[in-house]
Amino acid sequence: MKRRQVNAKLNFWGQTVIFHKQPIVIAWWSAALPGLGHMLLDLHLKGFILFLFEIIINYHANLNLAMVDTFIGEFDKAKLDLNAQWALIYIPFYFFSIWDSYHSAININEQEALVQKSAVHVPMLTIHTFGINYLDKKMPWVGAAWSAVFPGAGQFYLRRIIPALVLFIWSVIIYVNCHELDSLQLLINGHSIDSMKVLDPEWLLFLPSIIFGSAYDAYSKAIEINQLFEKEQRTYLKNEWESDANFLFQREGPHEWRQ
Numbered sequence: 001m002k003r004r005q006v007n008a009k010l011n012f013w014g015q016t017v018i019f020h021k022q023p024i025v026i027a028w029w030s031a032a033l034p035g036l037g038h039m040l041l042d043l044h045l046k047g048f049i050l051f052l053f054e055i056i057i058n059y060h061a062n063l064n065l066a067m068v069d070t071f072i073g074e075f076d077k078a079k080l081d082l083n084a085q086w087a088l089i090y091i092p093f094y095f096f097s098i099w100d101s102y103h104s105a106i107n108i109n110e111q112e113a114l115v116q117k118s119a120v121h122v123p124m125l126t127i128h129t130f131g132i133n134y135l136d137k138k139m140p141w142v143g144a145a146w147s148a149v150f151p152g153a154g155q156f157y158l159r160r161i162i163p164a165l166v167l168f169i170w171s172v173i174i175y176v177n178c179h180e181l182d183s184l185q186l187l188i189n190g191h192s193i194d195s196m197k198v199l200d201p202e203w204l205l206f207l208p209s210i211i212f213g214s215a216y217d218a219y220s221k222a223i224e225i226n227q228l229f230e231k232e233q234r235t236y237l238k239n240e241w242e243s244d245a246n247f248l249f250q251r252e253g254p255h256e257w258r259q
Contacts, residue, residue: 007115008228010135012128014160016042018112019224023105029216030101033209034094037101040217041108044162050097051170055206057093061086064205119238120231133159135229143218151210154218158225167214174210178203 009016021041030037035051038044058064062081069078125134138158147154152167175181179198186195 007112007118008120008122010122010133011126012131012133013162014133014158015135015225015228017224017228018108018115019227020109020112020116021105023102023109026105027098027102029213030098031094033206033213034097036209036213036217037097038104039163039166039213040220041101041104043104044166046100048166051166053093054097055170055173057086057090058206059202061090062202063087063090064202067205068201119235120228121235122228122232124232131161135225135232137226137229138222140219140222140226143222144215147214147218148211151214154214155221158218158221160221163217167210171210171214174203174206178207180204180207 007018026037026040028037029040033051034054035047035049038047038050041047061083066078066082069075069081122135126132143154143157145154146157147167150168151171152164155161155164155167178200183195183199186192186198
């Protein structure tokens with residue numbers, strides 16, 4: 001009989017696993033940067049679309065620039081910088097992203113409750129023209145560290161190609177447009193004032209969210225992959241060694257064994 005629910009999937013693109021998520025945590029990451037919460041739920045396409053529109057609408061609304069003006073007390077300048085038309089579009093988009101990620105987490109948790117006690121049926125190894133993927137244990141802190149150094153690197157460490165590629169592309173776009181590396185080079189050369197002037201605050205404010213969000217994603221996904229590995233091992237051992245017929249030593253009586 002075909003199984004109604006599948007709790008995990010492994011292919012050359014990566015691993016997709018149904019695990020319980022804290023909806024409030026997912027909503028918080030969506031508040032930090034729309035799209036991140038959905039990526040944590042492995043809703044990659046929806047997360048990519050929301051992430052794309054977050055950048056487009058935020059940039060045209062000059063929202064980050066207005067936030068910087070507000071932080072330094074230049075409220076009149078913040079009003080002039082803010083594009084009201086784009087800002088009004090951003091408000092429902094922003095709250096929808098948070099609401100949708102929260103309710104998506106609840107719905108996925110309901111599906112997880114149906115499969116949490118089911119045996120894991122996922123291949124340990126897949127071979128495809130585009131690549132090889134296999135289940136093994138990962139070190140969560142290594143994935144988090146690599147994603148903190150460069151968002152997406154930790155996802156590549158976990159062999160999760162789709163989120164790694166998305167994070168790589170957006171990280172390059174943000175790093176180039178905020179001129180963070182130019183600023184660092186000037187700072188190393190002793191031009192501290194110029195290093196501050198060259199920064200573009202409108203793009204710079206995207207960096208903390210994508211760096212910490214990517215690191216958190218890599219850390220949590222590494223834990224989930226490790227748990228999936230252990231569940232698959234338990235399922236395999238139960239199926240292969242549960243019967244006495246598969247033991248090297250078989251029982252003849254209550255206290256007697258023969259080889």
